Amino acid sequence: MSVDWGHVFAGRVSGMSASEIRELLKLLGRPEIISFAGGIPDPDFFPSAAVSRAYQRVFESNSGAGSALQYSISEGYAPLRDWISVYMGRSGLAIGPEEAVITSGSQQALDFIGKLLIGPGDLVAVTAPTYLGALQAFSPYEPRYVNVPMDEDGPVLAAVEAALAQKPKFLYLVPDFQNPNGITVSLERREALVAICAEAGVPIVEDAAYAELRYEGESLPPIVALDAARNGGKPANVIYCGSFSKTLVPALRVGWIVAPAEVVNRIVLMKQAGDLHTSTINQIVVHDIASEIFDSHVRRLRVQYKERRDAMIAALEEFAPQGVTWTKPEGGLFVWLELPEGIDGTSLLARAVQEFNVAFVPGSAFFADRSGKNTIRLSFSATNPERIREGIRRLCELVTLVSA
Numbered sequence: 401m402s403v404d405w406g407h408v409f410a411g412r413v414s415g416m417s418a419s420e421i422r423e424l425l426k427l428l429g430r431p432e433i434i435s436f437a438g439g440i441p442d443p444d445f446f447p448s449a450a451v452s453r454a455y456q457r458v459f460e461s462n463s464g465a466g467s468a469l470q471y472s473i474s475e476g477y478a479p480l481r482d483w484i485s486v487y488m489g490r491s492g493l494a495i496g497p498e499e500a501v502i503t504s505g506s507q508q509a510l511d512f513i514g515k516l517l518i519g520p521g522d523l524v525a526v527t528a529p530t531y532l533g534a535l536q537a538f539s540p541y542e543p544r545y546v547n548v549p550m551d552e553d554g555p556v557l558a559a560v561e562a563a564l565a566q567k568p569k570f571l572y573l574v575p576d577f578q579n580p581n582g583i584t585v586s587l588e589r590r591e592a593l594v595a596i597c598a599e600a601g602v603p604i605v606e607d608a609a610y611a612e613l614r615y616e617g618e619s620l621p622p623i624v625a626l627d628a629a630r631n632g633g634k635p636a637n638v639i640y641c642g643s644f645s646k647t648l649v650p651a652l653r654v655g656w657i658v659a660p661a662e663v664v665n666r667i668v669l670m671k672q673a674g675d676l677h678t679s680t681i682n683q684i685v686v687h688d689i690a691s692e693i694f695d696s697h698v699r700r701l702r703v704q705y706k707e708r709r710d711a712m713i714a715a716l717e718e719f720a721p722q723g724v725t726w727t728k729p730e731g732g733l734f735v736w737l738e739l740p741e742g743i744d745g746t747s748l749l750a751r752a753v754q755e756f757n758v759a760f761v762p763g764s765a766f767f768a769d770r771s772g773k774n775t776i777r778l779s780f781s782a783t784n785p786e787r788i789r790e791g792i793r794r795l796c797e798l799v800t801l802v803s804a
């Protein structure tokens with residue numbers, strides 16, 4: 401007799417499904433395909449020399465190598481947490497070590513937040529669309545979702561208020577150049593969100609993965625800083641997730657949470673149970689690189705990615721047929737297209753890959769209720785400007801064909 405695994409899996413496993421993006425990425429090895437699908441940084445932009453120097457420094461230091469290869473505390477490497485305190489301080493936050501914990505990427509932070517806050521059947525408010533990886537992180541904890549539509553300034557306030565009236569456990573947001581639609585929550589909207597969520601007693605989970613990648617316009621304060629400004633400089637109602645993946649390198653898997661000490665204490669317990677701690681040596685290396693080049697490297701990234709964003713917007717202006725609209729993100733890695741009603745992004749993808757050698761992600765993947773069929777997400781991050789123009793030309797040719 402053999403095990404019937406389907407029978408043995410816990411009920412919550414039914415809430416877990418393979419990411420459409422990851423499944424798709426497997427198909428995109430063919431060099432003739434121009435892929436706007438991944439949304440990953442361009443490896444040519446990684447600060448590889450700085451990473452290499454940082455590892456060398458660890459191994460050249462007599463005392464350093466042993467402790468860098470050793471287990472370490474779940475809260476995270478103290479100098480890195482100090483660096484994060486100073487970094488967050490730039491936005492006016494006055495956090496101490498008890499309000500920050502290092503995670504293995506911000507993806508792990510989202511999992512811990514789900515574990516901490518969501519019980520089976522609990523409501524979670526998410527924007528529509530939202531980050532697919534957040535839905536994947538939360539869904540195993542068996543929430544129900546309430547969708548909050550967005551306009552060009554962020555989540556629509558009347559919809560947030562309606563969602564808050566249903567007492568969700570939290571509101572999850574990517575306020576800067578959101579993955580997937582590139583929208584940034586305006587300052588006025590941030591302030592309103594902080595006020596109405598505090599009033600309703602509902603926490604905000606702020607995912608700041610792209611906050612540093614701004615190509616134009618003024619930097620906006622993180623929501624956690626607006627929350628702290630109302631509460632003596634300390635986070636009170638917001639859990640903030642930060643990441644070095646988009647500013648330095650994703651492979652080291654280093655991110656962080658800033659939250660009220662009460663929340664951080666619980667997250668540290670989850671960290672102990674989950675993976676004991678984030679890789680000691682990687683935290684040391686990230687601290688070393690961040691101290692050496694964070695600002696100069698981010699400045700360079702902004703120039704490099706801006707060129708690509710501009711190329712994508714220019715190509716859309718040149719080639720897009722009537723009835724197609726797109727966002728013009730001030731930063732981040734994504735442009736969001738709305739196609740004429742009746743065109744389905746998933747069917748379009750199959751033809752795009754097979755006949756036109758161009759790929760993207762169907763927008764419905766980013767809606768908790770799988771709506772948004774006529775939307776698609778394009779990432780300009782890993783393709784050079786000439787290929788971006790050619791890829792957009794091909795995509796627009798296909799859209800013209802199917803809209804006829």
Ligand SMILES: Cc1ncc(COP(=O)(O)O)c(C=O)c1O
Nearest residue numbers: 505506507531579609643645655
């Ligand atoms: C909005 C958002 N949050 C979190 C993550 C996870 O990033 P990481 O775990 O590498 O920090 C991503 C990755 O693409 C993302 O787009």
